[in-house]
Amino acid sequence: MKDLVFVESNTTGTGVAALETAARLGTRPVLLTDRADRYRGLDGTPAEVVVCDTGSVDALTQVLEARGGRERIAGITTTSEFYLPHAARLARRFRLPGNPPESVEACRDKAETRTTLTAAGLPQVPFAVVRDAAHTADAVARVGLPCVVKPTDDTGSRNVRVCTTGAETAEQVDAVLAVRTNVRGQPTSGAALVEGFAEGREYSVELFSEAGSTTCLGIVEKSVTGAPYCVEHRHVFPAPLPDEDAHRIVDVARRAVRALGVQEGATHVEVMDGPLGCVPIEVNCRPAGGMIPELIRLVSGVDVVEQHVRAALGLRAVLPVTPPEGAAGIQFLTADAAGSLEGIEGADTARELSGVHAVTVTAEPGARVAPATDAYGRLGHVIAHAGSPEEVRLTLDRAMALIRVGVKSARCPVAVDYDTHDPAIAADPYPTYEQLRSGCPVKWSRAWGGFWVAAGHREVAAASRAAETFETSHEQADGTVQGVSIPPLGHTGRLVPLEIPSPDSLRYRRLVATFYAPSRVRARTAEFRALAAACVDDVIEQGSCDLVQALTLRLPAVLTLRDIGLPEDRWHEVDSLIHDALLRAPHDLDGSREAAQLACLEIIEALDDQLEDGEDRPDLIGHLLRSTVDGAPVKEEDIVSIMYLLLLGIDPTSTLTATALWYLARNPGLRARLSADRSLLPRAAEEFLRWVSPVQGTGRTATRDVTLGGQEVRKGERVLLTWASANRDEAVYETPGEVDIDRAAERHLAFGGGPHYCLGAGLVRAMFTAMVEEVLDRMPDYRIADGAEVTWFPDLSSVYGVNSLPVEFTPGPRRR
Numbered sequence: 001m002k003d004l005v006f007v008e009s010n011t012t013g014t015g016v017a018a019l020e021t022a023a024r025l026g027t028r029p030v031l032l033t034d035r036a037d038r039y040r041g042l043d044g045t046p047a048e049v050v051v052c053d054t055g056s057v058d059a060l061t062q063v064l065e066a067r068g069g070r071e072r073i074a075g076i077t078t079t080s081e082f083y084l085p086h087a088a089r090l091a092r093r094f095r096l097p098g099n100p101p102e103s104v105e106a107c108r109d110k111a112e113t114r115t116t117l118t119a120a121g122l123p124q125v126p127f128a129v130v131r132d133a134a135h136t137a138d139a140v141a142r143v144g145l146p147c148v149v150k151p152t153d154d155t156g157s158r159n160v161r162v163c164t165t166g167a168e169t170a171e172q173v174d175a176v177l178a179v180r181t182n183v184r185g186q187p188t189s190g191a192a193l194v195e196g197f198a199e200g201r202e203y204s205v206e207l208f209s210e211a212g213s214t215t216c217l218g219i220v221e222k223s224v225t226g227a228p229y230c231v232e233h234r235h236v237f238p239a240p241l242p243d244e245d246a247h248r249i250v251d252v253a254r255r256a257v258r259a260l261g262v263q264e265g266a267t268h269v270e271v272m273d274g275p276l277g278c279v280p281i282e283v284n285c286r287p288a289g290g291m292i293p294e295l296i297r298l299v300s301g302v303d304v305v306e307q308h309v310r311a312a313l314g315l316r317a318v319l320p321v322t323p324p325e326g327a328a329g330i331q332f333l334t335a336d337a338a339g340s341l342e343g344i345e346g347a348d349t350a351r352e353l354s355g356v357h358a359v360t361v362t363a364e365p366g367a368r369v370a371p372a373t374d375a376y377g378r379l380g381h382v383i384a385h386a387g388s389p390e391e392v393r394l395t396l397d398r399a400m401a402l403i404r405v406g407v408k409s410a411r412c413p414v415a416v417d418y419d420t421h422d423p424a425i426a427a428d429p430y431p432t433y434e435q436l437r438s439g440c441p442v443k444w445s446r447a448w449g450g451f452w453v454a455a456g457h458r459e460v461a462a463a464s465r466a467a468e469t470f471e472t473s474h475e476q477a478d479g480t481v482q483g484v485s486i487p488p489l490g491h492t493g494r495l496v497p498l499e500i501p502s503p504d505s506l507r508y509r510r511l512v513a514t515f516y517a518p519s520r521v522r523a524r525t526a527e528f529r530a531l532a533a534a535c536v537d538d539v540i541e542q543g544s545c546d547l548v549q550a551l552t553l554r555l556p557a558v559l560t561l562r563d564i565g566l567p568e569d570r571w572h573e574v575d576s577l578i579h580d581a582l583l584r585a586p587h588d589l590d591g592s593r594e595a596a597q598l599a600c601l602e603i604i605e606a607l608d609d610q611l612e613d614g615e616d617r618p619d620l621i622g623h624l625l626r627s628t629v630d631g632a633p634v635k636e637e638d639i640v641s642i643m644y645l646l647l648l649g650i651d652p653t654s655t656l657t658a659t660a661l662w663y664l665a666r667n668p669g670l671r672a673r674l675s676a677d678r679s680l681l682p683r684a685a686e687e688f689l690r691w692v693s694p695v696q697g698t699g700r701t702a703t704r705d706v707t708l709g710g711q712e713v714r715k716g717e718r719v720l721l722t723w724a725s726a727n728r729d730e731a732v733y734e735t736p737g738e739v740d741i742d743r744a745a746e747r748h749l750a751f752g753g754g755p756h757y758c759l760g761a762g763l764v765r766a767m768f769t770a771m772v773e774e775v776l777d778r779m780p781d782y783r784i785a786d787g788a789e790v791t792w793f794p795d796l797s798s799v800y801g802v803n804s805l806p807v808e809f810t811p812g813p814r815r816r
Contacts, residue, residue, distance in 0.1 A: 002074035003030045004312060005064065006047075007083045007090065008054055008184070011038055014293050014305050015079045019047040021309045027074050030067075032060060034185070040362075055186055057089045070094045077312035079305075081155040082184045084108055084285055097314040099285055103261035107283045110193050111152045113260065120259035122252065123277045125196035136173045139194040140166050146197040146227075146734075146744065151176050153189040156289070156375035162197060162227040164734035169194065183376075198281065199744045200274020202232075203239055205253035206288055206296060207267040208307055208317055214257055214267075215319050216250045217302060220292055221389070222270075226457055226732045226747050229373040234396065236329040237295040240389040242519075249278050256280040265311035266304055268292070275683070291330050291381060298357065298385045300324035326385065329392040331400055333361070333380040335407050336462070337710050338370035341379070342406035350382060350402045355395035357383040359403075369407060371458075379405060394506060394755055401469035404707065414440050419447035420486065420697065420720070420796040421586065429696065429796055430737060433725035442709030448487040448586075451699070451718035452711065457729035457749070459709040460721045463700060464753030470700035470719055472756055473499035484698040485797065486718055487586050489593070495648075496641040498756060505755060507629050512642060512759045515563075515623045521762040528770040531555055533815055535771075536778050543811040544785060547775075548658045548804050555771050556653035556764075564643040565621040566602060574602055578647050582798040596644070603643045604636075620646075646760070648798075652694035653764050655793065655801025657771050660688040662802045663739060664772075665784050670739065675776045681769045684741045688768075690748035691739050693724035696796045698752070723749045724800070782809040 004027040009015035016039065022029035029047040034054045036042060042049065050067075053059040064073065075096055078087040084104050091098030106112045111129045118124045128139035129152065140147065149172040150160040159176050163169040176192040202224060206217040221239035224230040241249070253269040260283055268288040270281045286308070287293050293304035300320045307317040333344060347359045363369065363379035372378060382403070384395035418436065419425065425432050433455060436443055441456025454460045463470045473494050474482045482488045483499045494500060497508035535554050539545040557571035566574060580595035617625075624639045664671040674680055700719045705712065713719060726749045728736040733743065751758035758764070775782065784790060788806035793799055 001026065001028050003028050003048075003067070003072055004074050004309065005076045005090075006031045007060060007076065007078045007087045008033055008080045009039060010079045010081070010289060011040070014287060014289070014291070015039065016041045016045055017293075017305045018077075018079050018309055019045045021303070021306045023047075025306075025309060025313065025315070027313065032063065054083065054086070057086055057093075060086060060090055061093060064090070064094070070096070075309075075312035075314065077309065079286060079308070080184075081108070081284060081286060081289075082182065082186060088285075091312075097264060097312060099264050100261055103263070104285050106260050107262070107285050109152055109189065110150065110282065111191065113280075113283055114193070114195070116259055117256055117280055120255065122255055122259065123279045125198050125276070125279060127193060127195035130173050130177075130192045130194055131190060133170065133174050133177055136170045136194070137166065139173075140169050143194050143196050145169075148193075148195050148197055149173055149176060150193050150195075151179065151188060152191045152193045154179075154182055155284075157229070157231055158183070158374040158376065160374065161229060164227075168228075197744060198272040198274060198276060198279050200272045200276075200279075202281075203249060203271050203273060204235075204288060204292065205250055205269040205271060206292065206304065207253060207257055207269060208304075208311075208319060209257065209262055209264055209267060210311070210317055212258075212263045214254050215317075216254070217296055217304065217320070218300065218324060219246055219249060220288070220295070225372070226461070227744075231334075231372045231374060231377065232290060232332075233334065233372070234329065234331045234393075235290055235292055235295060236327060236389050236392055237292065237299055238324055238327060238389070245273070249273060252278040252280060256283050266308045290332075290375070291383065294383065295328040295330060296324075298328040298383075299326055326387050327389040327392045328357070328383065328385045329389070329396055330384075331382045331396040332372075332378040333363075333382070333403065333405060334372040334377055335369035335379065335405055336371060336458070336707070337407050339368075339407040341365055341367045341369045342408050344380065344403060344405050346403040347380075350399040353395065353399055353402070355384050355386045355391065356399050357385045359383075359399065369405075390506070397465055397754060398468050401466040406707070414443045416443050416445050416453070417447055418443070418445040418453050422447075423794045426792070426794050426796050426800070429724065429800070430728060433722065433728055436722070436725055437729060440710060442711040442713075444711075445720075451486055451720055452708070452713055453720050453722060454708060455722050455725040455729075456709060457726040457732045457747075460723065460726035460749055461753050463708055463719060463721055464749070464756070466706075467505075467755045468501070469703055469706050470721075471501055471703050472505075472698070472700060473501065474701035474703075474716075482701055482718070484700070485585065486699040486720055489585055493637070493641065495645045496638045497759075498645055508638070508642070509755075509759060511624060511627050511629070511634065512620075512646075515620055516759055516763055518762050521766050525766065525770070528555075528559070528766050529774065531558060532770040532774040536774050537814040537816050540778060540812045540814060544806070544808045546804055546806050547661055547782075548654060548802065551771060551775065552657040552661070552805075553650070553654040555657075556650045556767055559763075559767065560646055560650055563620050564603065564646055565617065565619045570602070574599060574647065575650055577602075578650065582648075582651070583793075583795060585797070599647060600640055600644055603640050649758075649760050649764070651793075651799040652801075653760075653767055655694045655799055655803070656688060656692050656764065657768050658802040658805050659692045659694075660684070660768070660772060661775060661782075662784070662790060662805055663688070663691075665782060665807065667739070670741070671776070674772070675780060678773060678776075680741060681772060682765070683745075684772075685765050685768050686745040686748065687739055687741045687743065689750035689764075690727045690733070690745045692801050693727050693748075693750050694799055694801050695750070695752075696724040696800045697722040721752075723752065724796075778812055779807075779809040782807045784808075 004022040019029040023046040088101040088104040146164045202222040204220045219239040221236040223234040266287040268284040361380040382399045436455035497505040577599040584592035751761045785806040791804040
């Protein structure tokens with residue numbers, strides 16, 4: 001029996017699995033290591049452990065020669081990023097299968113990777129290598145801000161930071177250059193890579209090569225924490241992508257692998273898909289870390305670790321011939337605060353959940369912990385396996401809601417008098433939000449009987465994902481529903497699907513999600529633009545108008561009424577009822593309920609009038625009448641509730657566009673830039689969504705005792721998730737009070753988060769773009785009318801932004 005030699009290993013479960021696989025394939029696994037105690041579970045493997053100097057290829061050669069040389073060795077490999085070049089050089093010396101050492105080293109050195117991929121014509125961000133801190137300013141001038149600073153030769157996101165100022169960049173470069181040895185005791189390259197910040201969505205492409213021919217095992221969707229430390233906290237496989245996008249991303253990954261000369265074995269290619277196209281970020285000549293191979297095994301049956309071992313032995317790989325079925329995902333456990341780990345509770349309960357494959361805790365009580373800044377800050381993980389990526393995400397959310405990472409840290413008992421219905425706060429809420437975020441980002445408000453206010457981005461995002469711990473509705477003893485409003489409005493009905501508890505809400509969300517699927521929204525672009533043009537036609541000859549009433553409110557109102565089957569010419573009347581229902585609460589609950597009931601009667605009349613032929617209608621009524629929930633037709637009261645919820649979306653869409661137009665009227669430089677380059681409008685939409693946050697916050701109810709932002713939230717207590725404050729968090733955004741369309745604003749929470757993420761997000765973006773483009777085209781010189789009063793919504797509880805915007809402009813001709 002020959003040896004399969006491992007030059008060290010990674011420290012996750014895949015490293016141990018590789019040793020076991022080697023034995024199963026008929027070889028003797030031999031682990032060469034300078035410290036065996038770093039590998040959990042090593043004693044339970046069949047591996048022979050040889051403790052030796054693994055830092056030198058020459059020293060390793062001597063060890064292997066002393067054991068019998070090539071005659072005794074079947075292959076040489078590693079699962080550790082740090083030792084890939086060692087294994088490649090040893091394989092060449094002993095004339096064994098493997099990748100060219102030059103290719104492995106080019107992948108290992110991120111600066112060399114950038115240079116090689118740029119020469120191959122692949123999309124790349126600008127970059128500079130800094131070996132002397134005195135040259136940092138030159139690097140910033142070349143690359144621009146924001147930028148990412150990282151070591152050229154480390155892994156696991158260690159010492160990687162997003163920098164938004166020159167001072168931050170200099171500080172991070174100093175930190176990188178100060179590290180002389182890595183976690184394995186190897187000398188570092190002594191170089192920092194300063195590169196442009198690539199916007200977009202992050203994926204990894206898992207490839208396998210044999211004799212230069214590359215097979216794609218699949219694409220992994222990656223979720224990361226917010227800046228400045230973008231740490232991967234969730235993986236979902238396969239990534240839910242349209243075929244066209246998947247083919248494009250895989251093609252880029254294959255080109256990157258070919259350019260670097262990788263010919264054999266598993267390759268983990270990280271990419272960012274965004275405005276620059278699909279940009280390869282890293283290429284790793286090894287199986288992915290983060291338990292991604294386990295996700296692939298669960299879904300496709302392919303054991304990536306086994307294929308990696310087979311490649312080292314020169315054996316043919318066993319790869320999939322059919323597409324994967326189902327999906328799998330992993331969520332990593334991390335600490336919310338710095339301190340001493342008291343323990344991780346709820347793991348056993350989470351293991352019992354349907355769809356949960358495994359819950360693993362790796363940290364010991366008493367360990368010093370802190371919010372993760374790299375992969376080494378992980379305390380464990382949850383793996384889920386279900387029928388679709390969406391179900392996997394939901395299962396992970398449910399499991400995480402049951403798990404509590406207890407950290408002994410100082411509590412911040414701060415009480416405030418914060419009231420979303422206070423006109424004085426609504427006049428300028430942002431100084432108040434800054435106070436709410438300062439010190440402790442979760443504070444207790446004494447208003448309306450008391451509730452928690454979550455103001456920090458991290459805390460708001462975490463609570464929004466934990467939908468089963470922070471419910472959108474809770475039935476009280478008197479039968480009324482405590483929904484997303486604070487205080488409760490005293491009604492017995494629920495807004496469907498928003499106030500349907502998770503995971504049941506998923507079934508109702510699918511009803512609307514299919515009607516407003518991205519492909520359907522894109523197909524309606526001409527419709528949106530035509531209606532925007534019609535709105536402008538009605539006022540263009542006058543030379544003045546209120547942009548809200550004439551344009552920004554009318555467009556979403558008419559489109560919404562069109563979608564739900566109400567007469568379009570009644571948009572103003574219906575929207576006025578919605579206004580009354582929102583603004584009368586909570587001080588006039590009877591008047592609020594009456595207005596809401598009248599709006600619902602409008603929907604019921606439209607539903608009753610056309611119920612007989614409704615299933616043939618192309619609008620949402622027909623769609624819902626053709627749909628089922630749990631095999632039964634959708635209830636009429638649920639159809640009415642869904643449509644009412646859509647009506648509630650009219651004003652937020654209007655205030656987003658109106659506030660943006662107000663800002664552009666006061667900032668001609670940005671207006672001129674958008675007029676000259678309409679491709680910037682999608683980025684502007686994201687930044688204005690962040691900056692305006694039309695829905696400032698929504699309420700939740702804690703279903704169990706839980707720690708949020710260092711505060712002990714008790715079961716039954718209300719929690720207000722202030723999206724607007726989170727979107728102005730200085731820890732995530734530099735100068736958050738400024739509009740900067742060049743910033744990476746995609747992490748904003750204007751549409752909420754988790755399983756209750758706004759279903760109409762794509763529709764809102766499309767309407768914003770259509771209306772702003774039409775105004776820029778036909779009212780290029782619009783200005784706020786002299787002496788006119790611009791009014792804002794006087795209440796933060798439902799919608800916020802410009803409510804009246806009188807303008808003047810040069811009259812023009814109608815187009816229709």
